[in-house]
Amino acid sequence: MIATALWIALALFSAAIALNFYRAVIGPSLPDRVLAVDTMYMNSIALIVLFGIWVNNKDYFEAALLIAMLGFVSTIAVCKYLLRGDIIE
Amino acid sequence: MLDMLLEGAIAFMLIAGGIFAFIGSLGLTHLKDFYMRLHGPSKTTTLGVGCTLIGSLIFFSQENGPVIQELLITIFAFITAPVSAHMLAKSALHHKLKPDPRTRGNPQELESDRPKHTVEEAPQGNSPLP
Numbered sequence: 001m002i003a004t005a006l007w008i009a010l011a012l013f014s015a016a017i018a019l020n021f022y023r024a025v026i027g028p029s030l031p032d033r034v035l036a037v038d039t040m041y042m043n044s045i046a047l048i049v050l051f052g053i054w055v056n057n058k059d060y061f062e063a064a065l066l067i068a069m070l071g072f073v074s075t076i077a078v079c080k081y082l083l084r085g086d087i088i089e
Numbered sequence: 090m091l092d093m094l095l096e097g098a099i100a101f102m103l104i105a106g107g108i109f110a111f112i113g114s115l116g117l118t119h120l121k122d123f124y125m126r127l128h129g130p131s132k133t134t135t136l137g138v139g140c141t142l143i144g145s146l147i148f149f150s151q152e153n154g155p156v157i158q159e160l161l162i163t164i165f166a167f168i169t170a171p172v173s174a175h176m177l178a179k180s181a182l183h184h185k186l187k188p189d190p191r192t193r194g195n196p197q198e199l200e201s202d203r204p205k206h207t208v209e210e211a212p213q214g215n216s217p218l219p
Contacts, residue, residue: 001096001097001100002096002099002100002103002148004100005099005100005101005103005104006103008103008104008107009103009104009106009107009141010107011107012104012107012108012110012111013107013110013111013141015111015114016107016110016111016113016114016134017114019111019114019115019117019118020114020117020118022118023117023118023126029123029181029184029186030180030184031123031177031180031181031184031186032123032126034177034180035117035123035126035127035130035177036117038130038173038177039113039114039117039129039130039134042110042130042134042135042138042166042170043110043114043134043138045138045142045162045166046106046110046137046138046141046142049141049142049145049159049162050103050141050145052145053103053144053145053148058149058156061145061158061159061162064162065161065162065165068162068165068166068169069165072165072169072172072173075173075176075177076172076173076176079173079176079177079179079180080176082180082183082184083176083179083180083183
């Protein structure tokens with residue numbers, strides 16, 4: 001049962017990342033692209049966790065935590081740059 | 090019996106998370122303006138990723154005792170998603186991105202280049218935005 005659910009979830013998350021990539025390519029404005037990349041890293045966290053379930057290894061969770069923290073910081077940094085033209089004033 | 094129940098819970102969490110994340114990305118792809126597109130990722134995708142992580146938590150707790158570390162990512166995602174959404178909305182207002190003309194209300198930051206209308210009589214009809 002878990003194997004089937006794993007395949008379905010992997011397919012759904014991959015489709016979600018493809019949609020995000022499409023929005024990042026066509027996005028008419030800069031905040032659109034930032035939002036698309038932000039969503040992409042959230043979905044990639046879930047993909048890594050699903051891969052960890054697939055190979056039955058707990059250690060992949062640390063990679064996911066690292067991606068979550070760095071992604072948040074980079075999103076805030078880019079937003080700050082868009083707002084002020086500078087990151088640390 | 091208990092194993093069967095746990096497996097069902099894991100499978101349900103994984104599939105629910107996938108469906109939520111897919112719906113969020115679908116909203117990101119085909120809603121009309123940036124302020125609408127912000128809704129999908131900031132709420133739905135966060136819930137989807139949280140569901141998947143809780144499924145993974147149940148999966149790894151099966152063998153030897155509860156594994157709490159995976160909750161860290163869930164809590165972190167639920168704390169940071171509103172913050173990044175707020176920053177993105179602020180930068181969009183700063184760039185004066187065009188809202189859909191059928192949007193009700195007049196935000197102060199966008200006032201100069203929008204036609205005046207009250208909340209009750211927002212323009213109807215089709216949007217010229219792609």
